[in-house]
Amino acid sequence: MVKNNYYNLIKELAITDFKIKYQESILGYVWSLVKPLAYFGVLYIVFTRIFKLGNSIPYYPIYLLLGVILFGFWADATQMAMNSIVSRGELIRKVYFPRIVLVIASTITSVITLVLNLFVVFILAIFAHVHFTWESLWMIILLFEFYIFIVGVSFYLAALFVKFRDVGHIWEVTNQIFFYATPIVYPLKIVPDRMGKIIMLSPLAQIIQDSRTVILGFDAISTRHYWSFYIMPQILVAALLVSGYFVFRKMAVKFAEEV
Amino acid sequence: MERNTAIKVENLYKNFKIPHEKHTSLKSATLNLFKRRKYSIHKAAEDISFEVKKGEFFGIIGKNGCGKSTLLKMLAGIYVPDKGSITVDGRLSPFLELGVGFNPDLTARDNIYLNGTILGLTRKEIDEKIDEIIAFSELEEFIDQKLKNFSSGMQVRLAFSVAIQAHADILLIDEVLAVGDAAFQQKCFNIFRDLKKKGKTIVFVSHGMDSIEEFCDRVMLIDEAKVADIGEAKRVIYSYKTLDLKQKKSDKQEEISDRRWGNKKIEIVSLSLQNEKGEESKVFKTESIIRGKFGFRVRDKKVADASRFCVVDIGLYDVRGNLTINDQRRLNPEDFKKKEIEFAFEIPDLQENKYYFSLSIRNAKNGEVYDERNKEYEIYVASRITGLGLISTPSFWYPKINILGMLRIRNEEEIIQDTLDHMSKFVDKIIVFDDASTDKTLDIVYKHPRVIEVIENKTWKQNRIQEETANRHQLLKRAQKFNPNWIFYADADERFEGNIKEFLNSKEAENVDAIRIRLFDAYMTKNDKAAYKKGQKLLGFRKFFGPERRDIIMIWRNHPDVKYEGSDQREPIIKGNVITKFYCQHYGKSLSEKHWEETCDYYAKYFPKHYSEKWKNRRGKAIHQESDFGTPLYTWKEVKKNGIQIHPELSGKEAK
Numbered sequence: 001m002v003k004n005n006y007y008n009l010i011k012e013l014a015i016t017d018f019k020i021k022y023q024e025s026i027l028g029y030v031w032s033l034v035k036p037l038a039y040f041g042v043l044y045i046v047f048t049r050i051f052k053l054g055n056s057i058p059y060y061p062i063y064l065l066l067g068v069i070l071f072g073f074w075a076d077a078t079q080m081a082m083n084s085i086v087s088r089g090e091l092i093r094k095v096y097f098p099r100i101v102l103v104i105a106s107t108i109t110s111v112i113t114l115v116l117n118l119f120v121v122f123i124l125a126i127f128a129h130v131h132f133t134w135e136s137l138w139m140i141i142l143l144f145e146f147y148i149f150i151v152g153v154s155f156y157l158a159a160l161f162v163k164f165r166d167v168g169h170i171w172e173v174t175n176q177i178f179f180y181a182t183p184i185v186y187p188l189k190i191v192p193d194r195m196g197k198i199i200m201l202s203p204l205a206q207i208i209q210d211s212r213t214v215i216l217g218f219d220a221i222s223t224r225h226y227w228s229f230y231i232m233p234q235i236l237v238a239a240l241l242v243s244g245y246f247v248f249r250k251m252a253v254k255f256a257e258e259v
Numbered sequence: 260m261e262r263n264t265a266i267k268v269e270n271l272y273k274n275f276k277i278p279h280e281k282h283t284s285l286k287s288a289t290l291n292l293f294k295r296r297k298y299s300i301h302k303a304a305e306d307i308s309f310e311v312k313k314g315e316f317f318g319i320i321g322k323n324g325c326g327k328s329t330l331l332k333m334l335a336g337i338y339v340p341d342k343g344s345i346t347v348d349g350r351l352s353p354f355l356e357l358g359v360g361f362n363p364d365l366t367a368r369d370n371i372y373l374n375g376t377i378l379g380l381t382r383k384e385i386d387e388k389i390d391e392i393i394a395f396s397e398l399e400e401f402i403d404q405k406l407k408n409f410s411s412g413m414q415v416r417l418a419f420s421v422a423i424q425a426h427a428d429i430l431l432i433d434e435v436l437a438v439g440d441a442a443f444q445q446k447c448f449n450i451f452r453d454l455k456k457k458g459k460t461i462v463f464v465s466h467g468m469d470s471i472e473e474f475c476d477r478v479m480l481i482d483e484a485k486v487a488d489i490g491e492a493k494r495v496i497y498s499y500k501t502l503d504l505k506q507k508k509s510d511k512q513e514e515i516s517d518r519r520w521g522n523k524k525i526e527i528v529s530l531s532l533q534n535e536k537g538e539e540s541k542v543f544k545t546e547s548i549i550r551g552k553f554g555f556r557v558r559d560k561k562v563a564d565a566s567r568f569c570v571v572d573i574g575l576y577d578v579r580g581n582l583t584i585n586d587q588r589r590l591n592p593e594d595f596k597k598k599e600i601e602f603a604f605e606i607p608d609l610q611e612n613k614y615y616f617s618l619s620i621r622n623a624k625n626g627e628v629y630d631e632r633n634k635e636y637e638i639y640v641a642s643r644i645t646g647l648g649l650i651s652t653p654s655f656w657y658p659k660i661n662i663l664g665m666l667r668i669r670n671e672e673e674i675i676q677d678t679l680d681h682m683s684k685f686v687d688k689i690i691v692f693d694d695a696s697t698d699k700t701l702d703i704v705y706k707h708p709r710v711i712e713v714i715e716n717k718t719w720k721q722n723r724i725q726e727e728t729a730n731r732h733q734l735l736k737r738a739q740k741f742n743p744n745w746i747f748y749a750d751a752d753e754r755f756e757g758n759i760k761e762f763l764n765s766k767e768a769e770n771v772d773a774i775r776i777r778l779f780d781a782y783m784t785k786n787d788k789a790a791y792k793k794g795q796k797l798l799g800f801r802k803f804f805g806p807e808r809r810d811i812i813m814i815w816r817n818h819p820d821v822k823y824e825g826s827d828q829r830e831p832i833i834k835g836n837v838i839t840k841f842y843c844q845h846y847g848k849s850l851s852e853k854h855w856e857e858t859c860d861y862y863a864k865y866f867p868k869h870y871s872e873k874w875k876n877r878r879g880k881a882i883h884q885e886s887d888f889g890t891p892l893y894t895w896k897e898v899k900k901n902g903i904q905i906h907p908e909l910s911g912k913e914a915k
Contacts, residue, residue: 005376005379005380005381008376008381008382009376009377011376011382012372012373012376012377012382013373016362016365016369016373019365019369020362020364020365023364088360090359090360091359091360091377092337093332093337094337094356094359095335095337095359095360095377096335096336096337097377253339254339256332256337256338257275257338
C-alpha cells in the first residue's frame with residue numbers, strides 16, 4: 001500500500017464506524033446528542049435547583065453543556081480507541097498496514113460526533129445570548145490540543161488492551177473518577193486554592209476551563225489564574241503523545257500474534 | 260539483490276511461544292510475576308531461504324500447520340520474523356485472504372469501498388472501477404443490500420471481484436480457491452492466467468495440487484517449518500505426496516526387509532523409468548505407458564545356457580505390499596548379448612497412490628531367484644480415481660455394447676439435447692468428454708438416458724491444438740474399456756444421414772474396419788439466417804452447404820491399437836479396410852451469427868497462427884453468398900453430387 005493511501009484507509013474506516021454506530025437506529029445520529037443532553041438536563045436540575053451551585057455562574061447551562069460534551073468526547077474517544085485494535089483483530093491478522101491507522105480512525109469517528117455536538121452547543125449559545133468574540137477562535141487551538149491528548153492516551157490504552165483485557169474495566173472506573181476530579185459540574189472557585197492548582201495540572205481540566213473562558217467570554221477560573229503552571233498540561237500532552245507513539249510502535253509488532 | 264528478483268528470503272526464523280496458561284488479565288500476570296513462565300515453543304520457520312523471480316508464479320505447499328501460512332504472513336509484514344531477512348522489490352499486495360474487512364452490516368457497495376481501500380485503492384479509483392467490479396461479481400441486483408443477507412458464495416464472488424482490481428506487482432494469495440462453485444473457480448483460474456500473462460509475481464499457497472501444478476513455475480515444499488524441497492512443480496508435488504504417505508505408513512505397514520534377494524547369478528545393476536514424453540520421472544498418470552530399461556550382468560555363465568527358462572517379471576506393488584500388476588517375459592539368447600533390456604507397460608486405471616516398481620529375474624523351471632528388486636523404486640501414480648479400491652473396471656457395468664458413441668463437448672447448452680437425441684438413433688450408448696463447460700451443458704448431459712459415462716475435465720487448458728487430440732485420446736481409452744464392437748465419434752455440431760446402424764449390423768460391414776463419413780459445412784445465407792433455438796431439429800436446419808467435402812473417419816471397429824496421436828488430429832490412427840460412406844452436415848459455422856462471432860474469437864485467441872489469422876478475417880462475415888473457399892453454395896441434395904474432396908488431401912488437388 002502506498003503511504004498516502006493510509007489517509008484513505010483512515011477516512012474509510014472512520015466513515016464505516018460512524019455509519020455502523022447509528023445505522024440500525026431510527027433517530028441515528030440524534031442519539032449521540034440526546035445522551036449528553038439528557039445527562040446535561042439531570043445535572044442542570046441537580047446543580048441549579050438542589051445544590052444551587054450553578055446560580056452564581058453566568059450562562060451556566062452553556063457552561064455545563066460545554067463541559068459535559070467535551071468530557072463525553074473524551075470518554076467516547078478513548079473507549080473506542082482502546083477497542084480499536086482488538087475489535088479489528090481479523091483485519092490485523094490478515095493485512096499489513098501501520099496499526100496506528102486503526103487508532104486514528106477510531107478517534108476520528110468520535111471527532112465527527114463532537115463536531116456535530118459542538119454545532120448544537122453553538123446554536124444554543126446564540127439563543128442564550130452568548131457574545132462570541134475573536135477570542136473564541138482560540139477554541140480551535142484548544143480542540144487541537146485536546147485531540148493530541150486523546151491520541152497520546154489512546155496509544156497506551158489500545159496497545160495495553162491487546163495484552164491485558166482488565167484495562168477496559170480499569171479505564172471505566174478511572175473515567176468516573178476523572179468526571180468528578182475535573183471541574184465539569186462545579187466551578188473551580190469552590191475548591192481550595194491548592195487543590196485547584198493540582199486539578200488544573202490535568203490537561204482535561206485545563207482544556208475544559210480554557211474553552212469556557214474563550215467561548216463564554218468571562219473569566220472562568222482557567223490557566224490564567226495559574227500562570228506558573230500554564231505550560232505544564234501542554235508538556236504532559238506532548239510527552240504522552242511521543243512516548244505513547246513509541247510504546248505503541250514497539251508493541252504493534254506482536255499485535256497480529258496476540259490479538 | 261539481483262534486478263530480476265522480486266522476493267529474497269534469507270535464513271528466516273520464527274518461533275511462537277505458547278504459554279501454558281495465557282495471561283490476559285492483570286491479576287494472573289501479577290500473581291505469576293515472580294514465577295517462571297512456562298511455555299512451549301512452536302517452531303514456525305526454521306532457517307528458510309528462497310528467492311522468487313520477477314514474473315514467477317511461485318507455489319508453497321505443505322501439510323496443515325507446517326508453517327506455510329506463517330511464512331506468507333511474514334512476507335506480507337503481518338508477522339515479524341525473529342531472525343533473518345526478507346527483501347521485497349516491488350509493490351506488494353497486502354491481501355492474503357478474500358474479503359478482508361468485510362462488514363456484514365454494510366451494503367455490498369459500501370463494502371466494495373471499504374475492502375478496496377484496504378487493498379490500497381483510492382476512492383476515486385474505486386469510483387471508476389465500481390461498475391466493472393459489480394459486473395464481474397454478477398451481483399447487480401443485490402448490490403445495495405446488506406452483506407449479512409448474502410450467501411457465502413456471493414460474498415466470495417464480491418470479494419474476488421474487488422481483489423483482482425488491486426494493483427500490485429507481487430500478489431500473495433492464500434487458498435482462495437477453496438470456495439465458490441465450479442463455474443466461479445473457473446473464472447478465478449482465468450484471472451490467474453491473465454495475471455500470469457501480465458508478468459505479475461505471484462506467491463500462491465494452496466492444497467489444491469491441480470491448480471498448483473497448472474499455474475506454478477516453481478514450488479516450494481515446507482515440512483516441519485523447513486524447506487523440504489524446492490523446484491519444478493511436478494517434482495515437488497511428488498515429494499509432497501510421498502511425504503504424506505510416509506506419515507500414513509505407520510498404521511499397518513509391512514516391514515520391507517525383503518527388498519532384495521536372490522543368488523545374483525544374474526544381477527540387476529541399473530533401472531531407469533521414463534514417462535510417455537521420454538523424461539525420467541517418478542510420477543505417472545494412470546493409463547499411461549511406463550517405459551524403462553534395466554541393466555544386468557550375468558555372473559554365472561551356466562545360467563545363460565539355460566536361458567530359455569529365464570523369466571523377467573516387472574510389476575507394481577501397492578504400499579501394503581500386494582502385487583497389483585505384473586507382466587513377464589522370457590529372456591531369449593539375443594537378450595544375453597545385450598547389457599540392457601528395454602521394456603514398456605501400461606499402467607491400468609489404478610487408484611491414486613504410491614506404488615513400488617518391482618523387477619526380478621528368476622528361473623521359471625526350478626524356481627531359483629537370481630535377483631529380485633522389490634519395493635526399491637517408489638513411483639507415484641496420479642489418477643482421477645481417488646475413492647476406494649485399487650483398480651477401476653467400468654466395463655462390467657453394462658452388457659455388451661454394439662455401437663458406442665463418443666462426444667467431446669464444451670459449453671453446448673443450446674444444441675446438446677438435440678445432439679444426444681440425434682446420436683441415439685445410431686448408437687446404443689454414449690460416453691461424453693466434457694472440456695470444462697461453464698454453462699448448463701452437463702445438467703442436460705447427465706439427464707440423458709443414453710449417456711453412460713461423463714469424463715469431466717475440470718480445468719480448461721489453453722493449448723487447444725494439443726489438448727483436443729489428447730482429450731479425444733482419453734475419451735477413446737475410456738470407450739475401449741467398455742469393449743464395444745463399434746465406436747462412433749462425433750462433435751456436438753454434426754448431424755448424420757444414412758442407415759448407419761443397419762449397415763454396421765449387416766453382412767456388408769463384416770470386413771470393414773472403419774468408415775469415412777463425408778462432411779459438408781452448412782452456411783447461413785441472406786434468406787436463411789435465423790438463429791438456432793433450443794429444441795429445434797438441427798439436421799436439415801440450413802438450406803445451403805459448401806461443396807468442400809471432408810471425408811473423416813468417424814466410425815471404426817473397436818481395437819486396442821486404435822489411438823489418437825500427435826496434435827490437431829480429428830481422426831484416430833487406424834490400420835485396415837477403410838471405406839467411405841454416409842453424409843454429415845456440419846453446423847460449426849452456421850448456428851447463429853452470435854455463435855459465428857464467438858467461433859472467430861475462439862480460434863483467433865487460442866489457435867496457432869494459420870488458424871487464428873484465417874478466423875480473424877472472418878469476423879462479421881457470418882452471412883455467406885459463397886463458401887469460405889470461394890465456391891458457390893448448394894442445397895443438401897445437390898451438394899452430395901457436387902462435393903469437392905479436400906480431406907484427406909488428394910495428391911495434386913488442393914483446396915482453394
